[in-house]
Amino acid sequence: MTATIIDGKAFAARVREQVAEHVKRLKTDHGIKPGLAVVLVGEDPASQVYVRSKGKMTVEVGMNSVEHKLDADTSEADLLSLIDQLNNDPEIHGILVQLPLPKHLDEDLVINSVAPEKDVDGFHISNVGLLGTGQKSMVPCTPLGCLMMLRDHHGSLSGMDAVVIGRSNIVGKPMAQLLLGDSCTVTIAHSRTKDLADVVRRADIVVAAVGRPEMVPGDWIKPGATVIDVGINRIERDGKNKLVGDADFDSCAAVAGAITPVPGGVGPMTIACLLANTVTACCRANG
Numbered sequence: 001m002t003a004t005i006i007d008g009k010a011f012a013a014r015v016r017e018q019v020a021e022h023v024k025r026l027k028t029d030h031g032i033k034p035g036l037a038v039v040l041v042g043e044d045p046a047s048q049v050y051v052r053s054k055g056k057m058t059v060e061v062g063m064n065s066v067e068h069k070l071d072a073d074t075s076e077a078d079l080l081s082l083i084d085q086l087n088n089d090p091e092i093h094g095i096l097v098q099l100p101l102p103k104h105l106d107e108d109l110v111i112n113s114v115a116p117e118k119d120v121d122g123f124h125i126s127n128v129g130l131l132g133t134g135q136k137s138m139v140p141c142t143p144l145g146c147l148m149m150l151r152d153h154h155g156s157l158s159g160m161d162a163v164v165i166g167r168s169n170i171v172g173k174p175m176a177q178l179l180l181g182d183s184c185t186v187t188i189a190h191s192r193t194k195d196l197a198d199v200v201r202r203a204d205i206v207v208a209a210v211g212r213p214e215m216v217p218g219d220w221i222k223p224g225a226t227v228i229d230v231g232i233n234r235i236e237r238d239g240k241n242k243l244v245g246d247a248d249f250d251s252c253a254a255v256a257g258a259i260t261p262v263p264g265g266v267g268p269m270t271i272a273c274l275l276a277n278t279v280t281a282c283c284r285a286n287g
């Protein structure tokens with residue numbers, strides 16, 4: 001079998017078009033322009049790339065983009081003061097504090113200082129609780145993008161066996177909640193899981209979110225299963241710098257029914273969902 005390639009790049013472009021139309025309507029009908037503030041502390045090169053790309057796409061869909069770049073040694077008090085200022089700024093509807101933060105900053109404290117209604121990352125403890133209890137919340141962007149691709153490919157996910165590999169607060173745990181919400185039977189696997197290969201072999205849906213290059217081989221995949229690869233890993237191969245996922249693409253694609261590529265799968269969907277969440281936050285703020 002050769003898998004259908006789920007084209008996240010094309011899907012994300014369609015989502016951004018819909019966001020742009022919504023932004024246009026907000027402007028013409030209500031005179032409102034959604035605004036997204038991104039806060040970057042320090043000079044992590046990968047974070048700088050993400051933040052630049054988020055800013056560019058925010059502007060492309062017609063929204064205001066505000067970037068706050070702070071020194072790596074910024075104090076917690078100064079960061080919290082900036083977040084407070086953004087929480088109280090009526091022109092800012094979404095706030096994203098880029099992670100990871102430098103070690104001297106308390107990540108939980110910072111995340112929970114963002115107003116829940118502006119928390120477009122969906123990381124605030126209120127949003128985590130709302131998602132876990134099936135209530136209206138801000139949903140983390142990467143898992144939301146994965147869910148949209150799965151729904152688009154399968155229609156209903158009801159009754160499917162899903163295995164999420166990885167238990168991070170950013171991807172693994174919210175992904176499991178979303179799949180449960182769509183009536184999947186969900187297993188969360190992680191570094192201590194016994195017989196991981198056997199666990200993965202039972203799955204109709206495999207979401208790989210461990211951050212280990214090409215860790216999932218094709219012989220772990222049930223024939224016809226769908227593989228959603230969240231990994232973005234840089235490796236050296238044949239003297240070249242290459243981007244690979246957490247799944248071994250070629251061997252998985254030979255067995256799976258569908259698979260997301262890296263790059264061009266989950267990555268573009270994450271930013272598209274961030275823009276969609278910002279519009280949602282803006283609409284909720286304006287009744």
Ligand code: GUN
Pocket residue numbers: 096097098099100121141142170
């Ligand atoms: N760092 C890596 N992924 C993310 C994300 O989705 N949101 C934020 N704020 N930081 C990240």
